[in-house]
Amino acid sequence: MYTHLTMEQRRLALRLKAKGLSLREIGPQVGCSHQGVALVVRYASRRPVRRDGWVPGPGRLTLADREEITLGLHAGESFTVIAARLGKAVSTVSREVAVNGGRARYRAWPAHQRAREQARRPKTPKLACPRLAAQVAIWLAEWWSPAQISARLRIEFPHDPMMRVSHETIYQALFVQGRGELRRELARCLRTGRAKRRPRGRGEHTGQIRDMVMISERPAEAADRAVPGHWEGDLIIGKDCKSAIGTLVERSTRFVLLLHLPGGRDAHLVEQAMRQAITALPGELARTITWDQGKEMSYRADFTIATGIRSTSATPTSHGSADRTRTPTDCCASTCPKEPTCRYTAPAIWPASRPASTTGPARRLDS
Helix, strand or coil: CCCCCCCCHHHHHHHHHHHHHHHHHHHHHHCCCHHHHHHHHCCCCCCCCCCCCCCCCCCCCCCHHHHHHHHHHCCCCHHHHHHHHEEEEEEHHHHHHHHCCCCCCCCCCHHHHHHHHHCCCCCCHHCHHHHHHHHHHHHCCCCCHHHHHHHHHHHHHHHHHHHCCCCHHHHCCCCCCCCCCCCCCHHHHHHCCCCCCCCCCCCCCCCCCCCCHHHHHHHHHHHCCCCCCCCEEEEEEEEHHEEEEEEEEEECCCCCCEEEEECCCHHHHHHHHHHHHCCCCCCHHHCCEEEEECCCCCCCCHHHHCCCEEEEEECCCCCCHHHHHHHHHHHHHHHHHCCHHHCCCCCCCCCCCCCCCCCCCCCCCCC
């Protein structure tokens, strides 16, 4: 009955009627029959009308925005036109319509109510499912990364949505206080071994290398990884910053070269170790090397002159170097013991190292 409609539903019905929509078109938009819409349009309510007290947060779509989306879809407008009129991103409008039935079945009021339910807090966490939490704990104990676990769950349980979880949810269950879905000691199984998350968004102010050749000047053939011979480098810093291992990862095959740095990570020592490792390869397998903007690459120009291999530097925000080498580099870091003594002398017996998680799916970030 129309008497059960909220004030917002009534106003929506009246606005849509003023825009020229028929009663049968308005009914699904406000969540009632067309007879109820006719009563709303013809008569005013004689009893107090309840209001919907939910107000979407800043930046969220409001009921008025969803009304504009409805009118735009009814007029056959594109998402670009609707988004421009609302002042929103095209992806916001496209996602809103897609999750609420598509162009043919989008309804303003049901979509608004769905958004309200999605915004309710607190929510039952995904890892509250004992079966899922147990499987995640098993793989964490085997030194799998959260990204590998998330990807593997989709492969092992393709038709079970309850057995899916994002890597971010796993990190929050380990690090956020008050989340008891996973045992806190499992955080030690992460490759970083940290007990808390490292803050994001803080730039590293280490100065700049003179005459840097940026990643944008790297040959185009390096971008799609179709041609081998393009390498990306990084450093693994040991305990108390007293030791280091250099890594060179080939972009096409993910083949890894380790640079032994027993004397430290000074720029000239890194350049010498990198030159020794790369010159042992055939010429067609050593075309370019991309490194970050760390000071260990201060002798980049000397390396290029001596070997003829072009060296480029990745920008702090680019996904060209660090992200693509992160998985093999982290695998090396998780299996190499971080002992300060390795800078000076090699002990007769290394301490037991962590097992490498080679059974999980390797992460590959394509651009």
